[in-house]
Amino acid sequence: HAEGNPRAGKDKAAACNSCHGDNGNSMAPNFPKLAQQHASYLAKQLLAFKSGARNDPMMSAMALPLSDGDMADIAAYYAAQKISANAMPVLPPPDEDEDEDEQPAAAPVKSKSVPELIAQGSDLYRNGDRQREVSACIACHGPFGEGNQPAAFPALFSQHADYLIKALTDFKTGARGNTSENMMHMIARKMTDEEIRAVAYHISMM
Ligand code: HEM
Ligand code: HEM
Numbered sequence: 001h002a003e004g005n006p007r008a009g010k011d012k013a014a015a016c017n018s019c020h021g022d023n024g025n026s027m028a029p030n031f032p033k034l035a036q037q038h039a040s041y042l043a044k045q046l047l048a049f050k051s052g053a054r055n056d057p058m059m060s061a062m063a064l065p066l067s068d069g070d071m072a073d074i075a076a077y078y079a080a081q082k083i084s085a086n087a088m089p090v091l092p093p094p095d096e097d098e099d100e101d102e103q104p105a106a107a108p109v110k111s112k113s114v115p116e117l118i119a120q121g122s123d124l125y126r127n128g129d130r131q132r133e134v135s136a137c138i139a140c141h142g143p144f145g146e147g148n149q150p151a152a153f154p155a156l157f158s159q160h161a162d163y164l165i166k167a168l169t170d171f172k173t174g175a176r177g178n179t180s181e182n183m184m185h186m187i188a189r190k191m192t193d194e195e196i197r198a199v200a201y202h203i204s205m206m
Pocket of ligand 1: 030055059
């Protein structure tokens with residue numbers, strides 16, 4: 001694998017900043033931050049978008065014209081940028097589809113607070129769930145969410161919670177293809193929606 005040139009990558013990434021933000025720190029929470037991500041992982045994802053192994057209407061079009069050299073340069077550029085920290089997550093408003101006139105059969109279950117979810121997510125991240133064979137995230141994504149460059153395990157720290165929830169949900173449903181066997185598919189399929197939210201909140205604060 002050829003090493004990318006971050007200076008050339010900066011120019012080639014000009015068309016990406018409208019969504020991924022200045023220096024790879026996107027403002028919109030559904031667009032992933034790319035700053036400080038491993039070059040190996042970034043290049044792999046771009047190739048996956050180009051080949052169709054991973055699908056996204058916007059990204060598939062953006063990746064199509066990129067050569068292997070372009071991908072390496074762009075990956076080197078984003079890998080060298082510093083990721084920004086997130087504000088505390090905010091719970092989404094309750095479902096608006098619900099019929100307001102309908103009387104609940106029982107008292108509604110009180111949903112967990114953000115700090116409770118972060119604590120739950122931290123436990124799942126470090127320990128997994130042996131009974132249900134949910135692997136601990138720490139094993140691949142590291143104690144600080146730093147990932148692993150040679151293995152192309154993505155860094156997760158300070159990623160937007162909304163994007164993390166979408167990524168895990170897409171692994172769970174199979175909507176997102178996986179370039180590294182099926183590790184994330186097998187893990188996400190065993191996670192409840194609440195666990196996905198909990199671990200995403202925790203990771204977004206790492
Ligand atoms: C995802 C790079 C332009 C929207 C990604 C990812 C990479 C990337 C590497 C995967 C991140 C990850 O897995 O953590 C680039 C590059 C661009 C570019 C190099 C320019 C050539 C754009 C533009 C948009 C966009 C212009 C918006 C119109 C998105 C979205 C995702 C994404 C929505 C998440 C897809 C999903 O949920 O699976 N991009 N991007 N990108 N990008 Fe881009
Ligand atoms: C990708 C979370 C456990 C290996 C990801 C992504 C997320 C994630 C959010 C997508 C990152 C992005 O799009 O930027 C988690 C959580 C885990 C967990 C919450 C624990 C519950 C693991 C384990 C392994 C692993 C145990 C290794 C056995 C990977 C790999 C990818 C990935 C290889 C990249 C997949 C691809 O190339 O598309 N993980 N992960 N993860 N994770 Fe995990």
